[in-house]
Amino acid sequence: MDEELYKQNILDHYKHPHGKGVLVDFDIKERGRNASCGDDLTLYIKFDQEHKVRDVAFEGEGCAISIAAASMLTETIKGKTAKELALISPGDIYNMLGIPISPGRVNCALLAYKALNDSIKTME
Amino acid sequence: MLDTATIKKDFPIFESSPALAYLDSASTSQTPLLGLTAMDEYYTKYRANIHRGVYELSEIATDKYEQARETLARFLSAESEEIVFTSGSTLASNMLVYSLEKTLPLEKGDEIVTTIMEHHSNLIPLQELASRRGLTLKHIPLTEDVDLDYEKARELITSKTKIISVTLASNVLGTINDIKRLSELAKEAGAILIVDAAQAVGHMPISVRELGCDFLFFSGHKMCGPTGIGVLYGKKERLASLKPSLFGGSMVERVDTHTAEFASTVARFEAGTQNIAGAIGLAAAIEYLSRIGLSNIEHHVRDVTEYALSQLRSIKGVTLYCAGDPRKNAGIVSFLVEGIHPHDVAEIFSRGQVAVRSGHHCAQPLMGALGVTALVRASFYLYNSKEDVDKLVLGIKKAQSIFA
Numbered sequence: 001m002d003e004e005l006y007k008q009n010i011l012d013h014y015k016h017p018h019g020k021g022v023l024v025d026f027d028i029k030e031r032g033r034n035a036s037c038g039d040d041l042t043l044y045i046k047f048d049q050e051h052k053v054r055d056v057a058f059e060g061e062g063c064a065i066s067i068a069a070a071s072m073l074t075e076t077i078k079g080k081t082a083k084e085l086a087l088i089s090p091g092d093i094y095n096m097l098g099i100p101i102s103p104g105r106v107n108c109a110l111l112a113y114k115a116l117n118d119s120i121k122t123m124e
Numbered sequence: 125m126l127d128t129a130t131i132k133k134d135f136p137i138f139e140s141s142p143a144l145a146y147l148d149s150a151s152t153s154q155t156p157l158l159g160l161t162a163m164d165e166y167y168t169k170y171r172a173n174i175h176r177g178v179y180e181l182s183e184i185a186t187d188k189y190e191q192a193r194e195t196l197a198r199f200l201s202a203e204s205e206e207i208v209f210t211s212g213s214t215l216a217s218n219m220l221v222y223s224l225e226k227t228l229p230l231e232k233g234d235e236i237v238t239t240i241m242e243h244h245s246n247l248i249p250l251q252e253l254a255s256r257r258g259l260t261l262k263h264i265p266l267t268e269d270v271d272l273d274y275e276k277a278r279e280l281i282t283s284k285t286k287i288i289s290v291t292l293a294s295n296v297l298g299t300i301n302d303i304k305r306l307s308e309l310a311k312e313a314g315a316i317l318i319v320d321a322a323q324a325v326g327h328m329p330i331s332v333r334e335l336g337c338d339f340l341f342f343s344g345h346k347m348c349g350p351t352g353i354g355v356l357y358g359k360k361e362r363l364a365s366l367k368p369s370l371f372g373g374s375m376v377e378r379v380d381t382h383t384a385e386f387a388s389t390v391a392r393f394e395a396g397t398q399n400i401a402g403a404i405g406l407a408a409a410i411e412y413l414s415r416i417g418l419s420n421i422e423h424h425v426r427d428v429t430e431y432a433l434s435q436l437r438s439i440k441g442v443t444l445y446c447a448g449d450p451r452k453n454a455g456i457v458s459f460l461v462e463g464i465h466p467h468d469v470a471e472i473f474s475r476g477q478v479a480v481r482s483g484h485h486c487a488q489p490l491m492g493a494l495g496v497t498a499l500v501r502a503s504f505y506l507y508n509s510k511e512d513v514d515k516l517v518l519g520i521k522k523a524q525s526i527f528a
């Protein structure tokens with residue numbers, strides 16, 4: 001129970017995040033910020049001709065939970081259409097993380113998700 | 125050192141959580157039983173509104189509330205007519221700035237001088253005032269060892285300076301500022317000096333006379349008092365001409381359909397029903413702290429801080445962001461653990477029952493000046509011991525091993 005939150009999976013994503021970087025050619029660039037702890041990341045997405053996510057990247061600073069969640073998110077959204085992206089819910093993020101998220105960490109877990117969600121809203 | 129085992133017995137929280145290493149008093153402190161009992165008594169024995177009823181309970185409540193004001197006055201070496209009760213630092217700061225705006229002759233191009241280490245609650249009201257009135261806001265920077273740069277202060281404070289507003293102790297760095305020195309500069313410039321004493325009152329002996337400030341404010345909840353009560357001190361001559369900025373019941377002399385005349389006393393600044401229990405609880409907290417002795421508390425916290433500084437300095441990968449001389453530190457130690465975000469550090473601590481804060485601590489301009497986005501902050505008070513610091517150190521080692 002004690003080490004639950006920082007199980008290896010989360011730590012691996014934190015130390016070696018997937019999709020870390022910037023896209024020069026992008027359709028979406030959205031910043032997510034966590035006012036309480038200063039976490040700050042920017043999500044980039046590029047769609048292909050079929051309007052599916054061809055490339056996704058994020059850059060920024062954050063805690064293990066927010067970086068791991070961002071890393072996992074970039075993995076899962078590749079190949080998805082904007083419509084499919086809109087269907088992703090906070091519950092999906094919690095499931096991906098696979099650990100109990102306390103109220104104090106909700107904003108960390110959902111930082112990248114919120115950036116994604118905001119960007120899709122502005123697209124519509 | 126104080127006998128923390130005995131002191132802890134005065135705080136019911138440590139009965140409910142005996143293993144708790146509470147290192148977040150800079151955010152809010154714990155409450156001694158004495159304060160709780162005093163507030164209970166108000167609610168159970170003489171609850172009534174003040175300055176209104178002609179019945180006995182109201183008279184008792186009024187007496188207790190005014191006695192609380194006297195206690196505060198004695199505690200700060202002020203007079204009771206210089207003590208205004210507010211809901212806390214934030215209200216005091218906002219209300220004061222509005223009042224000064226209505227009272228002072230402020231002209232476009234006039235200047236306000238503050239510091240780079242201010243809490244948002246002191247800073248933002250000044251920013252807003254500056255933007256409403258076309259004033260220039262200047263910030264005294266830090267030296268290498270996170271002290272205020274007094275040479276720069278001397279340059280920044282000029283005859284154009286109308287208001288100087290500085291924190292007595294930084295809620296991030298712990299740095300205790302030399303208010304007397306700034307007070308001299310304020311006098312030369314003819315500027316009003318405001319002191320944010322949220323991290324200082326109740327932690328060290330404070331005399332507003334000695335500081336030489338015009339206004340000073342703080343929150344009760346950071347000094348063993350309840351939440352929702354605080355104080356704005358105003359020097360008599362300043363307060364006498366200060367216009368109120370909150371309006372309502374209890375603060376007027378006379379009201380007709382279009383105009384009102386305001387009370388000539390501090391009542392002018394206490395519109396509406398006040399936090400009566402809060403004022404009584406705060407006075408009880410002061411009684412409690414005074415019994416232990418403010419100097420004793422100051423020295424105790426200094427010893428714990430010194431121990432924490434030396435322990436943390438010896439851990440590889442830990443970088444301190446705070447006043448390194450415990451005599452110039454109000455009991456606050458902020459740091460980073462290499463490769464681990466402050467949020468994660470705090471979470472790992474919490475599992476060892478160590479409560480600290482992580483984040484920007486409502487001081488984002490300071491974070492910018494330090495080149496960080498967040499810090500872990502441990503803060504010490506009279507109930508903390510070296511054992512608490514040892515738990516903190518264990519927590520850091522644990523975090524390092526998890527993230528290794």
Ligand SMILES: Cc1ncc(COP(=O)(O)O)c(C=O)c1O
Nearest residue numbers: 212213214243245295320322343
């Ligand atoms: C230096 C300083 N000023 C002002 C405040 C604001 O106090 P409150 O939130 O009680 O109004 C704080 C509290 O964190 C503080 O540390």
